[in-house]
Amino acid sequence: NAGVTQTPKFQVLKTGQSMTLQCAQDMNHNSMYWYRQDPGMGLRLIYYSASEGTTDKGEVPNGYNVSRLNKREFSLRLESAAPSQTSVYFCASSEAGGAIGGNQPQHFGDGTRLSIL
Amino acid sequence: AQSVTQPDIHITVSEGASLELRCNYSYGATPYLFWYVQSPGQGLQLLLKYFSGDTLVQGIKGFEAEFKRSQSSFNLRKPSVHWSDAAEYFCAMNRDDKIIFGKGTRLHILP
Numbered sequence: 365n366a367g368v369t370q371t372p373k374f375q376v377l378k379t380g381q382s383m384t385l386q387c388a389q390d391m392n393h394n395s396m397y398w399y400r401q402d403p404g405m406g407l408r409l410i411y412y413s414a415s416e417g418t419t420d421k422g423e424v425p426n427g428y429n430v431s432r433l434n435k436r437e438f439s440l441r442l443e444s445a446a447p448s449q450t451s452v453y454f455c456a457s458s459e460a461g462g463a464i465g466g467n468q469p470q471h472f473g474d475g476t477r478l479s480i481l
Numbered sequence: 482a483q484s485v486t487q488p489d490i491h492i493t494v495s496e497g498a499s500l501e502l503r504c505n506y507s508y509g510a511t512p513y514l515f516w517y518v519q520s521p522g523q524g525l526q527l528l529l530k531y532f533s534g535d536t537l538v539q540g541i542k543g544f545e546a547e548f549k550r551s552q553s554s555f556n557l558r559k560p561s562v563h564w565s566d567a568a569e570y571f572c573a574m575n576r577d578d579k580i581i582f583g584k585g586t587r588l589h590i591l592p
Contacts, residue, residue, distance in 0.1 A: 368524070396556070404490075406571065406584035407525075454524055467513045467575065470588045472524030 366390050370473035377445045377480045385440040385476050387446040387455030395436060395458045397422075406461065412461050413438055414460070416462035445480045452477050465471065483508050485574045487583035495591045496564055502557040502586050504572030512576040514555045516546055519569045519585075528570075531555060542566070564590050 389396065398410040407425045409422030413432040427449060429441045438457075442449060456470040482584060484507045506512060513532050517525040529540025536548040537571055546557045567590045573585040 407582040409580060423522060454523075467530075469515055469527045469530055470525075470580075472517075472526070474522070474524045 368440070368455055368457055368471055368473035370453075372476060373474070373479050375479070376470050376479045377442075379445060379480060381439065381445050381449060381480075383442050383478075384443060385442075385453055385478075386394075386437070387439065387459040387473060388437045388469070389455075390436065391456035391457060391459075391471065393433070393459050393471070394435070395460045395468075396432065397456040397458075398428075398440045399454045400424065401447075401454060401458065401475070412455075426432065448478050450478060450480045483574070483576070483579055483581060485572050485581050485583040487570075487572055487586045489522070489559040489586045490584070491589065493591060495560055497561050499511045499561075500557075500559045500566070500588070502570050502572075502587075502588070504555045504557065504583060505553050506555065506572075506574050507553065508574065508576055510576070511548075511550065512574040513571040514548065516540065516544070517573060518542075519571065521568070522592050525571060528557070541578045542549050560589075562590055564592065566590060570572075 368389045378410040394415045395438045397405040397412045413419045416435045416437045431439045457472045458468040458470045460468040486505045515530045516528040517527045526592050528544050531538050531548045569585045569587045571585045574581045
């Protein structure tokens with residue numbers, strides 16, 4: 365019962381390097397999400413995909429891009445990493461289809477801890 | 482503006498004592514409300530949810546929460562905490578194409 369799987373679990377980058385964070389879910393969920401978690405800030409939504417083939421910006425999208433590769437997979441890319449992007453990144457999925465904000469809870473992966481030097 | 486506020490950043494209780502974590506929301510109507518728990522190094526796990534109907538909802542691990550419309554609150558409670566309850570707790574609100582999390586309350590348990 366894997367749920368939401370994120371890879372890698374840890375990563376250290378140098379400023380300016382690029383990287384893709386991978387996320388896959390095996391629950392046949394329609395919606396997928398990327399969050400970042402910073403001390404004292406809670407979770408902030410970066411991008412989401414309400415359904416396969418669609419992506420939309422969340423609260424803090426600058427410096428990131430996403431791809432909804434298929435129904436299972438939703439990747440987050442940092443094209444040119446900056447120290448301000450040091451954070452813990454969480455991927456989540458939910459059954460909600462169409463617009464977000466529905467009554468379905470989200471299921472979270474265990475996170476990717478990313479440090480940018 | 483829509484928001485979720487968790488007034489307490491840290492709370493410390495003794496093992497076996499009762500617990501109440503506060504959550505207030507700002508929204509014009511009744512939102513969908515959730516409580517999640519995050520153990521160290523882990524993702525968030527759903528404890529319970531409220532959509533409508535009975536204002537007292539039961540969740541996993543012995544937690545419950547009460548929705549009070551008049552106070553715009555959705556406080557989480559547990560009658561007797563265990564050392565394993567030490568974690569960070571997040572209140573969240575879904576409505577109108579928005580998903581908003583509170584900033585979390587970290588629960589410490591004294592032996």
